[in-house]
Amino acid sequence: MDVFASLKAFLSVADEGGFAPAARKAGVATSSLTRQVDALEEHLTAVLFNRSTRSVTLTPAGEDYYVQAARIVADLEEANRSVSEREGTPRGLLRVSLPVAFARLHVAPVVPAFLRACPEVELEMIMTDEVVNLVEDRIDVAIRLGSLESSSLIARRLAPHRRILCASPAYLEERGEPLCPSDLAAHECLTFSYASGDRTWRFSCDGKEELVRVRGKLRANHSETLREVALAGLGLLLMPSWLVGPDIAAGTLRPLLTGWEANIGKTAASPDAGIYAVYQSDRRTSAKLRAFVDFLEASFGTPPYWDRCEPSEAIV
Template sequence: MDKFAALNAFVAVIDHGGFAPAARRLGVAPSSLTRQLNTLEGTLGTLLLNRSTRSVTLTDVGQRYLEDARRILDDLDNADRAVSEAGGPPGGLLRLSIPVAFGRLHVGPALPVFLRRYPDMRLDISLTDAVVNLVEERIDIGIRLGALAPSSLIARKLAPHRRVICASPDYIAEHGAPATPQQLAAHNCLLFDYLSGDSSWTLTRDGARERVAVSGNLKASGSELLREAAIGGAGLILMPKWLVGADIAQGRLVPVLEGWSVSPGPEEGAIWAVYLPSRRGSRKVNCLLDFLSDHFGSPPYWD
């Protein structure tokens, strides 16, 4: 039995919620994972998993074993990384988690250049708007937008996360542009469906702070859908500049209330790369983050 492969299979089954999703993630057949787990449990002489037709859960012993298995796999990754990075150009596998729209617009197009520059590098990218657990998902780098929750993760700022309120020229021609924050209440504002359910926009200028309750006939959990609706003349949107910068530059959208700031504070208004302390000093991590930082520019090209 390949003990490390069995440990990896065990951790993957738990992290991905079952044998089938774990098998898809690892690129193997579910029956292969089942055999590995059965062999591992047989070797240990105890059950690690409770299996049913609907779910897979840890036994008490399995819960304790999972913690040790994660530590062993992390130690192995760290050892492999130290050897592979001892000399020569950066190489090896990097696993990333990136928000969907940002990854599609600003990371994906840059990757061919990165991979040509560093042919020994391999990337495994998960596009998701969920805030993933880097340890459980075995992610090397997570890209996060906006405020960061307190954690032990190392955070590196890649670019600002400035937001703007904008609408199409047709909408403004028909309804006019708001001259003050309070006038937003009279406009059709297209709302991003935040988990908090808050339907207010906060603007600041010269120390003054205006919080305005806004409403509209469209709410969505997808920022790109709202952007398309705004371009079509449906209403006002509050979106990050990285999403609408090209539309503003090409005249498809027009910013309003430009004298007001609609971004969070300077530390919250950022695009971050986060990674575990064990990845500190990793050449391949720093290599990719340096590349992305240079690619985005200062100020970033979308501004």
């Protein structure tokens, strides 16, 4: 018995809901699929399908087996693709996990150009702010922001990840400008909702670090919402330059405490905050992955285009 062929026959029958439609799709005789599935059931000593004249459905054992069989077949097909494309043309499905706001602002706009450059690549973008498990979620590459925890994953740094303290000119005219980190305690600060509930902002200058417990009427787990509120003149904002760089260039937000570096997102174990592409070591030879990551890095530039925005004369 060809186990792999029997697995594919089993999956096809389950996906198509019957032997006849699966056979039509595969362009083979129904009897051929029936023999393969019968042989598989005999090999497993288990019944995988409930068969009747009207329907074919999975048994409980078949449902359990389907999950494992689908993963095995997908892994083998991915292994075959990875080997065949090592030095060849990028092709096949590429599953990418990306933070929502960053994806919308800086990845989605260049996707059309990437797909034109790599017409044989099929791209699936999973946009989420959760840290996904690359193995369990079958992700080829994830874009992650900030500092990385130690892991066996390969991490390629695409750009720096700088945070900028800023506020609208209207807010500063009403409330005044903070001159040092400790001044922030007296200001309305718009904060991101971290799982820990921490509302401490950390700054460093010439080896000195200051921690400030900030407060404000608004917390949100959506960075673009906080930006909109800051633009409306309702508080100070500490956000990545990729989010607020264009606003600073336009003069709608003004950078503050420019002599201080914001340390949110940095850890003692991983002090180098950045924008990274992370992937498993067995994906390093994937032509489609390499093409996508190279394309993003080239699109962002060095320094990235959002850090090349200069404040307008109106806010200097």
